[in-house]
Amino acid sequence: MVNKQSARYKKFVLGAASAALVAAAVAPVVSAKEFNDVKADHTHKPAIDALSDAGVISGYQDGTFKPGKTLTRSDVVKLMGKWLVSEGYKIPADYKTNMRFTDLTAKSNDELLQYAAVVKDNGVFNGNNGRLMAADNITRENMAVVLVRAFDKLHNMDLVAYVEAQDFDKDVIDRAKAKEEARPAIDVLDFFDITNPAAPAFNPKNTTTRGQFATFLHKTINTDFSAVTAPEGNKDKVAVEAAAKQVKDGAVTVSRGEYATDANKLAAVQTYVKGLVKEEGVTTKATAGKTAGEYVVTLTKGEEKVEKTIAVTFEFAADDRFVTEVNALNATQVEVKFSVAVDKNDIAGKVSIQGVQFTSQSLSEDGKVLTLTASAPINVSNATVVVEAVKTKADTKVKTDKYVSTITYKDVVAPTITSVEAKTSGSLATRLTVKASEPLKTGTGLVKVNGAYVSADFAGTDTATISGLSLETGKTHTIELINIEDLAGNKTVSTSANFTVNVDATVPAVTLTAKGEKEILITFSKSMDVKSVKDALVSGTVKDEALNAVKTGSVTEVEGSNDTQFLIPVTATTIFADKASRTYTVVLTDTIKDKLGNKLTATTQKVTLSKDTVKPAATGYKVIKDNNGKVTAIEVNFSEGLRAAGKGKTVAPTIVDENGVAVTNFLGGLTADAVTAGDQKVVYTAKTPATVSGKFAFSFAKELVSDQAETANKSDAFNYTIDFGKAETATTFELTSAEATENVITVTFPEAVKGGAVANSATDLANYTLAGKPLPTGTEITLDTAQKVATITLPVESIEKTDQAVVFTAANIQSTSGKSLKTYTGTVAVEDNVAPVLESAKVLNDTTIELTYSENVVLTDGQDNVFEVGDDFVITNGTVALDLKAGELKAKKVSGFENKLTISIEKAGETATALDLTKAIKVKTIKPATANVEDIQGNTQKVGVEVNVAK
Known part of the structure; x- marks a missing residue:
């Protein structure tokens, strides 16, 4: 076993490349060794001093180094990129046209784009699910990965493979808390004592500070890696075997369009596997396994090949909203399944089956399964099924896709017992509930409990409650149904089930919530004795803020809640006359009990009713x-x-x-x-x-x-x-693509389409969606003279976030010859076009004002991090706008706050104009000749915004 404490360091001279590396990350303004915030006993002082002596790092103008300030992911990308470039690596020519990360665009900071391309192309920085997430702080585990990758790349070595071959005492005690990808890199830092052996907790999920980074970098640069050699054996074999270890079971999101066909699933698995493999040059191919949900992954490099079988589960994308299947459950019930939860208030009349009349419907608790009951046994062949668009639970402005299919069904399955439940709060249960596999005909069949005939009536449903029993706890009991018949006429001579009695002596719990503006929803943890609830919650049990009785109506059970939910209507004519909300107290007594007699603990609870301001839609x-x-x-x-x-x-x-x-x-x-x-x-x-x-x-x-x-x-x-016509069997036409540039979507049709204010028009906004939502208000759509190209121009201030692959759909469009467009689903790129907005300002002193924006901002034109912004702002002091000459108003970013900056009034060689703090101060954004204040996507701050400056 290797003793890690043996000398491993060899002092190297800090070269120009290393200097460029460190300066990029930790050299903000001026150079100074004696930083006033790095005391003699500071943990990172040796590294900071050494790098300062070498002229590699510097501090801030106020003499500080700020060792506790965190580094962002963009800081690290620029750092590693500059280092690689200084070592001879080239900036790719397509750095501005081929985004390496999905959250960057051509309008992003140019320096960031250059070095993002360098580090991504060379495998130093891979991002998170395709995103750079530039403004996020970098964690210690990610810092370890990036450092090890960078040194491997620069020196053509494999530190991870070398350390994996060593048998050594591991100091890091929380390695298991790191993500799997980072653990080998942490082992490298541990083996070479780049981590601190005296502090064995690495804290992989914590952020990295400037001081910590200086120490890690100083130790890494000065570590003797001369013993590291390439792993023995076939390098291709080593790479393939390492890649196989990276491939593991997982969940895969299946995208909209083909609705989870086998081909669609396989493509999603292939993408998933490719994202897992980090070994350079290893190719992957996924094929369906013998068992559902299993896939065989073949990994290849050169002549080496490894096969690995993994299990994959499938999920639907967040913007997929469609019916996954429609099935008949039994003679009178049909089940509709949705990929997302739907709004229970928008399901009435949305499902139709040719030749079937439905009388009722219910939605599952998760909102994804709708069960409908027909008035007569279902017996259909190739009947048309239509499920109209239904509002989603998460956003009632967004609906599922319309579903059309056919169904053939006739119930030939005889009924059976599916469950039996008997409960008591003591030693004997007096009743039970039996559930059949489907509704049974009224008046048919006989029932025995423990061999004795009892009275029971399913009354056309699948459930019956049997009372007057004496069932002991701790014993096994038997129920038998004889000669039962379902609604389609299928008979069962005998079906039986064993059961035991469950003891429940738990006191029911209760919660109160508002339902609408004038109803109080009471939810119990158990099924309740309805009479006890209604008797207790009579008028007067609801009190207002002054504890005066509030007029209420009769309490009612919530349908489908199994007696766990009740509604109290507030019947007072006016309760919001001068208020937007009312807080009421509800008195709940111990006379309320559950169905087994367990009493509620007497209590009072408050509930707030809010004024209804939502329009009926x-x-x-x-x-x-x-x-x-x-x-x-x-x-x-x-x-x-x-x-x-x-x-x-x-x-x-x-x-x-x-x-x-x-x-x-x-x-x-x-x-x-x-x-x-x-x-x-x-x-x-x-x-x-x-x-x-x-x-x-x-x-x-x-x-x-x-x-x-x-x-x-x-x-x-x-x-x-x-x-009003019948379903058309006429020919349809399809789109092959839709493209977007700078928030202008170009849709090319294969033939002329309708336009204008007519049905099925290609210029109708309602016929398109973007990211699952209607096109933004203000969107303009025009057709060319041939009526084959629709140009969709998204309005300014409509796209809050850049996305390279937003789901775009087009439907309900017809050609001029009457053909219907087959629903098109694809992706387009959109760019953030929402300008940062000045939200507030406060005085720091009589020459400096701090500004806060609605999002992170950058300053785009300046020297030494000082920017002239006289063209960007007007400051009014009292009633007079300050007359500032060129260069007299300057801005800086506020350390640690990406959405803040300060503006200062300065005059070279003379006293600056001072603000009169006794008078009101306002700051207004104006249109500059050259924009200096932008967000990370390059959107200039919104002009014409004026805020009062707080003092």
């Missing part, structure tokens, strides 16, 4: 036809209950046909039916029902309906294009 429409196929009415659904309106009081929509011609007498005229308070729909009845074909654009006026809020909110204007 249209969620969809439904065309109502009679038995002859004639359209009799149009039903428009809304997101919440509406205020009452008399017949004809709700304005009818304006209608335009697919040629853009206004239709003034559609179906003889549409008249709105009366709206009953609480309705979530408006029905327009046709005066002359008729068969309708083709597509029509319906435009509904602003303030069409109002909600039931104390102060009514009125709806915005909205539009629907309704297709």
